[in-house]
Amino acid sequence: MSPASTSSASMSAIATMTISVISFVMMKNACVGVDAFSLLPTTGNRNRNGNHGNDILRRMDVSTDTNVERRMASTTIDIDIDMIGSSIIDSKNEQDSNISHKAADDLKVGVMFLNLGGPEKSEDVEGFLYNLFKDPDIIRLPPLLAPLQKTIALLISKRRAPKSIAAYDSIGGGSPILKYSNQQAQLIQQKIMHKYNLDVNTYVGMRYWYPFTEEALEEIQNDGINALVIVPLYPQFSISTSGSSLRVLQEEFAKNSLKWNPQKFSHTVIPSWYNRPGYVKAMANIIQSELDSFSPSEVDEQLLSNPISKHILFSAHGVPKSYIEAGDPYQSQIKECVREIAKLLPSEEQGVKVHLSYQSRVGPIEWLRPYTDDVLPQLGEEGVKNLVVVPISFVSEHIETLEEIDIEYRELAEESGITNWRRAQALNTDETFIGDMADMIVEALVQPSLSVTEACVANNVGLVDVEGDFKGDISSAGVGGVGFSDELQSQSQMRMKEANGKFYGRLAGIAIMEDGKGRSDSFELGMARHG
DSSP states (O other): OOOOOOSSGGGGSOOEEEEEEEOEEEOTTSOEEEOSOBSSOBSSOOOTTOSOTTOHHHHHTOOOOOOOOOSSOEEEEEEEGGGTSTTSSOOOOGGGSOOOSSOGGGOOEEEEEEEOOOOSSGGGHHHHHHHHHTOTTTSOOOTTTGGGHHHHHHHHHHHHHHHHHHHHHHTTSSOOHHHHHHHHHHHHHHHHHHHHOOOOEEEEEESSSSSBHHHHHHHHHHTTOOEEEEEESOSSOOTTTHHHHHHHHHHHHHHTTTTTOTTTOEEEEOOOOTTOHHHHHHHHHHHHHHHTTSOHHHHHHHHHHOSSSEEEEEEEEOOBHHHHHTTOOHHHHHHHHHHHHHHTSOOGGGTEEEEEEEEOOOSSSOBSSSBHHHHHHHHHHTTOOEEEEEETTOSSOOHIIIIIIIIIIHHHHHHTTOOEEEEOOOOTTOHHHHHHHHHHHHHHHHSBOOOHHHHHHHTTOOOOOOOSSOOOOOOOSOBTTBOOOHHHHHHHHHHHHHHHTTTTTOOHHHHHSOOSSOOOOTTTTSSSOOO
16 A cells, blocks of 8 residues: 655654544344454555555555445544554555544553363363253254253263263363463464564453453453454364354444444454464475474385375364355365465475364264375275374363373274374464464454454354344445355355254264263363363
8 A cells, every 4th residue: 555645744753543433233133243444544545665664564564445435424533643552554645534522542452362161170171061052052952942951061061971981081081271371362462572562452252261251241341342353263264153242242342332332432353363474384394394394214214105295184183074065165165175285395206195073973964085094004904104293273272182192082093003193282372373363463453354244144153042122134345355245144044944954063962972982082072162
């Protein structure tokens, strides 16, 4: 963008920004939907290569689309950038700057990280499982059985608790997911301040254990946050993970519409980020480190039984196949993510072969294939000795990396003849990953926004049913700056109706049954990414 020009020297210290606060939109059967807008857009044109060294766009090295016209009327509020950091952008045309009626320090930016949560000690396990299984995005019952959701959840959690407790005991007695999520939030906050001189508050909201999403929202409200970036800590979007957390936000925003009035509070969602260059690079770096750890003798051993010296198995969390048929974008995002990471690694011609499988299935229904516990014996039969296993859908260590992969799958691999096992660590607090997340959040502040409801509709997540008079028409404002079409709305609603008539493969009876493979079943139902 081209730089705007100022008409006075006094304007050089303070840049003026505009927040477009779009009219309040109620979503059908659901939630408040704020139309797409930039939380921190600028008026006029600007250039990433402007003169100020702390130009936020130049530091992000991204361009921002200024064409964010909407079909709905909006009001503009000008914010002095001085309060969020020294001259975030150049604004050099006084005529392009709207005079602010809002004090600069009225803008308080927050970042909310969403994750699944996990029990921190043995006595938490049953309660965690109960919260997990009472979620209709985990076990979706037909309408006639829906009133039994909590009863079924109680039965499942009591039956599964002993095995799950044993699994958590094997990794130290509890899940480390909250620890890593808090560390990630803190480091990203520090990175944003250090790189952009932008002060933001960060919050962690867990879906099934403390601190719950609702608690994080209460803290956000108490802190006076009025511009919020919502970031699910799942690189790929799934109805069962990011979608479930966003449904909680839908419900809260809808039921407390006065508290979350978009004239006072604005938000944007980053629904997925599996193809972020920084994330892809961070994953490739970790995997390359494991590839480099194979000794010359291990490479020689491998070449005696298989023509490729090193193998990589990306193990993604599975979901029932019916999810994908209902419009869940998860599988396509996983495949694209693996392709992008593989581009940064040695090719098959260079001695490295990539495989993809899905873990954590439960019950007799069809899940995404191939299954990890089928692929490992298969690789053993093919003479694979040198294997790096990569937990592709996880950004922090938890039960499914530390117990399912490190213990169960490693044991299966060694039984299958895979003697040189490596496991790529989760990203956790990787510096490249943290830096890219910080960039992504700041980019979200200056790009057209995506409301919670728009993110759900675009990804085929069923909208929350809200009792009472809080109902309205679906927003046509746009998704990520692109107009939301009636066709997309119709297709989404049709897929959700069809899926509801199926069970989604989430039969409570299956969850109560044993796995049938004699596994410890530490991952509970297995379709959600557990702590």
